Amino acid sequence: MSLPDRLVQAGVELLEEDGLSDLTLRAIARRTGVSHGAPRRYFPTHNSLLAAIAATGLQDLAARLEPDGDGPPEEQLVAAATKYLEFAAERPGMFDLIFRHDLLAGAGGNLRATSLPLFRTFVDLVARLHPADAELRAIALWTNLHGLATLRATNALELLGTTELGPMVRYVVHSHLH
Template identity: 50%
Template structure:
C-alpha cells in the first residue's frame, strides 16, 4: 500500500471515528465519512471492500481507546485485585456512557462475527485482563475464572445498556450507576 493510500485510509477511519463519537452510530454513512475525509463519495469502496470493513476499522479504534483507558485505570487502582477489578468495571461503564455510539459499534454482532480485521482478536485482550483480575479476586469455591468473568462482563454490559436506555434509573430510582456496579461485583465475587 502506498503512502497516499495509507493516508486516505487513515483519514476515512478518523472521519468515521469522529462521526461516531460526536453524532452517534445512526449518523454513520459512507457518503458522510467520505465528505468529512475530503474524498469522493466512492473513495471508501476503493479503500475498504465493504461497509463492514470500514466499520470494523472504526470499531478497532474504539477498542484501542477503551484498552488504553482501562489499562491506565487498572494500573492506577493499586495492587489489590478487587480494587483493580472495580477500576476496570468503572472504566467500562464510563466509556459506555461517554462514547455511546462507539460502544454500540464495537459490540455489533455483525462486525464481531464477520471476522473483519480481526475485530474479535482486538476485543479479547480486554476480556483476558478481566479474567486475570477475576482469577485473583475470586473465592476458591467460585466458578472457573473465565466463566465468572463472562458472567461479570455480561452484567456490566447489561448495566451499561440499561442505564443508557434509562431503564435502570426508572426501575431502581438510582441517580448514578455506582451502587449497581458494587452490587454486580458483590454478586459475582462475594461481599468486599
Template identity: 50%
Template sequence: MTEDTAPETEGEAAGLRDRLVRAGVELVDTEGAQALSLREIARRAGVSHGAPRRHFPTHLDLLSAIAREGFRELGARVAGVPETEPRARVEALARVYLDFAATRGGMYELMFRHDLLESGRLGLRDTSLPLFAHFAELLVRARPDGTADPATAAGALWANLHGIAQLSRWGSLRLATGTDDVAPLLAAVLDAHLGPARDGR
C-alpha cells in the same frame, strides 16, 4: 483522470485510510452509530463518495476499522488503571468500562453491533479478547475462594457490566430505580461475583 482512478502511492493510500477512519470516529462521537454512511464519512474526510471503496471493499470493513479504534481506546484506558490489590483493580476496570459506555455511547454501540461481531472483521483476538483475558486473570486473584473456570466467571461479570451499561444508555435503569447512579448496582454486582468487600473494601 479522476480522483477515484488516479494511482496512489503507498503513503497516500495509508493516509486516506487513516483520514476515513478518523472521520468515522468523529462522526460516531457526534452523531451516533446510525449516522455512519459511506457517503457521510467520505464527505467529512473531504473525498468523493466512491473513494472509501478503494480502501474498504464493503461498508462493514470501514465500520470495523472505526470500531477497532474504540477497542484500542478502551484498551488504553484499561492499561492506565494503576496497579493495586485485585478486588480494587477489578472495580476500577469495571468503572472504566461503564464510563467508556457512558461517554463514548456511539462508539460503544458500534463496537458491539452484532453484524460486525458476526462478520469476523473486528479481529476480536487482537481487540476485545486480550481485555477479557486480563479480566479473567484478575478475577482468579480477587475471588477469596479462587475460581475453577475463569472464563465463565469473567463472562458472567462482563455480562452484568454490559447490561448495566446498555440499560443506563437506554434510560431503563433510571425508570426502574429512579436514579442514574450506577454505583450501588456496581457494588452489588461486585459483591455477587467476588463476595462482600473486606477491610473496608
C-alpha cells in the same frame, strides 16, 4: 495523514456526533472531502470501514482497562468495571459499534483478536481471587456490566430511581466474587 486514516478518523467523529445509524460511506466521504466512491479503494465494504473505526474504539477501551498499580484485586476489578461503564457513557456510539459482532464478523481488522484481550482483562482480575472458575465468573460479571451500560444508555435506570452506578458496580463485582 493517509487517506485511509482520514476516513477512519472522519468515521470516528461522525459516530461520536450522530451515532451508528447515520454512519454511512457517503457521510464519511463527504466529511473527508473525497468522492463517495473513494473509501471503497481502501475498504471494500461499508462493514470493513466500520471494523477499522471499531478497532480505534477497542484500543481506547483496552487502554482504559489497564490495571492501575497493585491494589487489592477486588478494588482493581471495581476500577476496571467503572472504567468500562464510563467508556459506555462517554462514547455511546463507539460502545454500540464495538459490540456489533453481527455487523463486524468477517469485516476485516481481526476484531476478535482485539476484543478478546478486553475480556481477558476481567478474567485475569477475577482469577486472582477465584482461579478455578475465573472465566465463568468473568462472563457473568461482564454481562451484568454490559446490561448496566445498556440500561444507563436507554435511561431505564432512571425509571428505577437511580443513576448512581458506584454502589451498583461494587455490588455486581462483589456478587461475582463471593
